[in-house]
Amino acid sequence: MLPDNYITVFIDRMSDFIGVVSPQVAHILISENLVENTEKGLILPQRGQALEERLRHITQALYQYGHIGEYRGEAMAVMAHFEGEILAKIDRSALRAMGFLGVKVHINGIITNCEEPKIWLARRAENRRSAPLHLDTMVAGGQPYGKTLLETAIMEAWEEASLTSDQLQGLSEPDTIMAEYISPEGYHREKLVIYNLELPDSFKPACCDGEIIETFCVSKTQLQHLLTGYDRFKYNTELVCRRLLTKI
Structure with missing residues (x-):
């Protein structure tokens, strides 16, 4: 069960969520037009280069808003399941803020x-x-x-x-x-x-x-x-x- 008020993050056309964010992070992502806000949750672009580019912009925005620390320079895998396909990568500094595995x-x-x-x-x-x-x-x-x-x-x-x-x-x-x-x-x-x-x-x-x-x-x-x-x-x-x- 997800914590109250936390919001799931999906990749477009995928049924399983990949992340879980706080209301504060959701507000940043929505206000910066980095996600699509839907009844289902927050939607990111499809996998591939477009997704990784969006995740870089998300990391920059979270840092600029003071929500995460400096860029760590260490990439972490983004996936919907622990044993599943790696969909993209994101800097370690933003992994937990995005609620990724x-x-x-x-x-x-x-x-x-x-x-x-x-x-x-x-x-x-x-x-x-x-x-x-x-x-x-x-x-x-x-x-x-x-x-x-x-x-x-x-x-x-x-x-x-x-x-x-x-x-x-x-x-x-x-x-x-x-x-x-x-x-x-x-x-x-x-x-x-x-x-x-x-x-x-x-x-x-x-x-x-x-x-x-x-x-x-x-x-x-x-x-x-x-x-x-x-x-x-x-x-x-x-x-x-x-x-x-x-x-x-």
Whole structure:
């Protein structure tokens, strides 16, 4: 069920919606003549070059109105279903504002050669537009257009934990959580793909891209307390951590 007052976005002649936007975003798109406003919802041009051009204009308009941050330079796939055809691409900065589907990759770093399993957590930098200073998994990132899940995991593992592809040989088979929720950025419709990685107790993650300000290791019991305490997790990270607690 969609949240109250949110409006679905369609591509012309397609029966399934591809996005869900807030009334504020809908007002921007309508006032700038970037969509057709119908009883069915907001209509975008047919797929192909016309659609991608329109999505670029939408990204520019949302930025000019102060609704999203700066252009990220990272393309994300636009699709009606997670396993369906990729219809276009859009800059990452506008993905959530448009309520498009997104795939997030998480890697839980786990130490098991101790009395109680330990888990690496990361704290996001204060300058992050999304969930600043919130707790996150050791590695987390969106799947960009044109990259596989494994390629995304390898890229994010290096950027956020300085893990090499050789160190990722022990990645578990992926687990999946489907999540829908609202944040200040928009309506999230996410597929969370979760890998577990056993690490030696001598390893310490080191962030290379500035998105993380600290990493620290907690026991399973401490993680349980953190999830019910005062510290704040990203919403999707909380789901991932609660799932992890059922498996270790």
